Amino acid sequence: MKPGPTAYVILGILNLGPHSGYDIKQLADLSTRHFWATSYGQIYPELKRLTESGLIKSEDASKGTRQRTLYHLTAKGKQTLHTWAADPAIQSLEIRDEMLLKLFFADAMSKKETVTHLEAMRRRHQQVAAGLREHEPMAAAQPHRMHHEVMKFGIAFHEWSADWFGKLAKDLESGREAKK
């Protein structure tokens, strides 16, 4: 059983240093979340599998009676991570956007409802961009350039999207057609 992308989220984070399952979740939420989300329900079982495969190793870091387990990459894990990352084969990109779906079927809406909907989409993208912006300083401060670049991509994408839907809303409202 070869590891899926979620396993590589874990390996990638552990490549930055030893972390607990809890840590991994927090870090993923601050960084990879906007293009690859994870949950505890995936992380803990995956940590077990990766340990069994010898890609990571656990070490007890409990404090008193409070349990804590740190994981770190093994040489094999590091190797596996690198092999995966360096493989340039085109990988899947999947998007599931329910609002875009609603917009697509907007015949079922009045023009006014459509404009409202477009406004909501614009706001959503702006909010996501703002959320990412908050964490940007952190991404800028750490030494891994691509961490920051990927964050910048996320911000730029959501701002660009907000813009696009804002423009379409305006066009629709003013009744003009055709938009280059």
Place this chain on the structure above:
Amino acid sequence: MKPGPTAYVILGILNLGPHSGYDIKQLADLSTRHFWATSYGQIYPELKRLTESGLIKSEDASKGTRQRTLYHLTAKGKQTLHTWAADPAIQSLEIRDEMLLKLFFADAMSKKETVTHLEAMRRRHQQVAAGLREHEPMAAAQPHRMHHEVMKFGIAFHEWSADWFGKLAKDLESGREAKK
């Protein structure tokens, strides 16, 4: 059991006219695929469920011994579709991009590998945009404006992305830092 977004793909397509399960798949692949993909494994069972819920109705359209079933919306189905579409509540947007994930963990790559990877990302987005472009005339020809607008958004998004990664690749290669 309330219908999920995939059910609304079906309802939305049936709102355009009666179609078979096969038709629905073809149409979805040409239109909603880039932001909400579906497969036969979802469509056929869902058609059964929607029929049982009274949102759609089947009618036999076999030709000789060759089986064919057309489905069309009932009044209740039309109502359900409209209620869903008009609900402005912010809906989920999910992105899963394995290449972005690899890029994020690019510490595991050399600079040269990273540039190659960025180039691959650029090409991927260009290819997707080109694929959508092919279907654009069809989207432009039919009377539902939002069908075309959503298609235009897809094209613009992938072209914008291709551009972004192309620029980053150039920046990295020329060794310059900071990119506004």
Place this chain on the structure above:
DNA sequence: GTGTGCATGTAAGGAGTTACATGATTGC
């Protein structure tokens, strides 16, 4: 006569979410 497209479906399995359960520590 044969390959391509039309047409319908299912079974198995993988991936991921949600809700739940439990308990310790820290700061107010």
Place this chain on the structure above:
DNA sequence: GCAATCATGTAACTCCTTACATGCACAC
């Protein structure tokens, strides 16, 4: 004392993909 946060995990469930199975019709 109480709330928030740290910390680990599981069970049930939904959603979706993939692979398979079957067969007709039509154009070449």
